[in-house]
Amino acid sequence: MAKNKVMFQLNFKEMIKETSDVYSFVFTIPEDLDWIPGQHGIFRFTDKNIEGKDFRIFSFASIKEENMMLFTTRIVDEPSDFKKHLLTLKTGDIMTVDGAIGKFKIDDYDKTICIMAGGIGITPIRAFLKDLDSRAVNPKLLKVLYSDDRGEFAYEEFLKEVNEKYSGLDIEFISDRNIFSYQIDEFAKEKSNDSLYYIAGTPGMNAFITEKLLGLGIEKDFIKTDVFLGYE
Numbered sequence: 001m002a003k004n005k006v007m008f009q010l011n012f013k014e015m016i017k018e019t020s021d022v023y024s025f026v027f028t029i030p031e032d033l034d035w036i037p038g039q040h041g042i043f044r045f046t047d048k049n050i051e052g053k054d055f056r057i058f059s060f061a062s063i064k065e066e067n068m069m070l071f072t073t074r075i076v077d078e079p080s081d082f083k084k085h086l087l088t089l090k091t092g093d094i095m096t097v098d099g100a101i102g103k104f105k106i107d108d109y110d111k112t113i114c115i116m117a118g119g120i121g122i123t124p125i126r127a128f129l130k131d132l133d134s135r136a137v138n139p140k141l142l143k144v145l146y147s148d149d150r151g152e153f154a155y156e157e158f159l160k161e162v163n164e165k166y167s168g169l170d171i172e173f174i175s176d177r178n179i180f181s182y183q184i185d186e187f188a189k190e191k192s193n194d195s196l197y198y199i200a201g202t203p204g205m206n207a208f209i210t211e212k213l214l215g216l217g218i219e220k221d222f223i224k225t226d227v228f229l230g231y232e
């Protein structure tokens, strides 16, 4: 079981540009830091004065078997001071993380599952798929609807690769909100309560999709949400 709310030191290794404004931050990890795919942590700098809130919650986008901690975030043109400082990280710099926290996890790939990820909401989904791939689990049916309005998809190469490998996995890259909405409708009408529904994205998107699913008769207990508070 992953440890709860313990502070760990992370050693910064490198930054990877995923899309025009999405960046991944890679850290080496201490042996005793453990987490379940889908969980998140509270990240802090150790030696920088941050204007405003001096911590941020990010999902753990990697799995322990990768031997690294990865979080990924969108950094807009005029970002918060915290995110400005992320861009100045140098190899060997230390951050800390409190974690692991959260109940957004997949217990059973023998169930039909529909994941709906909006933009940066894909971060915990990467961890799910890395986990599935590391254990070579072919899911019963794992539908991933990954929507980004600008058609820029983080982790695209990995997602396409893993999608090819497993017949039970079906990842769709969607760049039109109406199509995203339509696909959700179609899936929920077809599978109804024979599926679980995972939603990851902004509070607005989560609320919208949850309402839609409830309206289509999906049981509340079958809907799991990871709400990225802090995004509008």
Ligand SMILES: Cc1cc2nc3c(=O)[nH]c(=O)nc-3n(C[C@H](O)[C@H](O)[C@H](O)COP(=O)(O)OP(=O)(O)OC[C@H]3O[C@@H](n4cnc5c(N)ncnc54)[C@H](O)[C@@H]3O)c2cc1C
Pocket (backbone or CB within 6 Å): 040, 056, 057, 058, 059, 060, 071, 072, 073, 074, 075, 076, 078, 079, 080, 082, 083, 120, 123, 124, 226, 227, 228, 229, 230, 231, 232
């Ligand atoms: C459980 C959980 C998991 C999370 N996981 C992640 C994760 O993996 N990755 C991640 O990035 N965040 C994640 N978040 C959200 C994260 O904690 C921050 O709240 C979020 O990244 C916003 O960061 P910021 O406050 O530094 O603002 P910034 O992103 O720097 O934004 C600065 C300001 O610009 C606004 N803004 C941002 N984008 C736009 C835009 N496109 N157009 C107009 N205005 C904009 C913001 O609302 C804000 O007011 C998670 C939150 C929770 C609760």
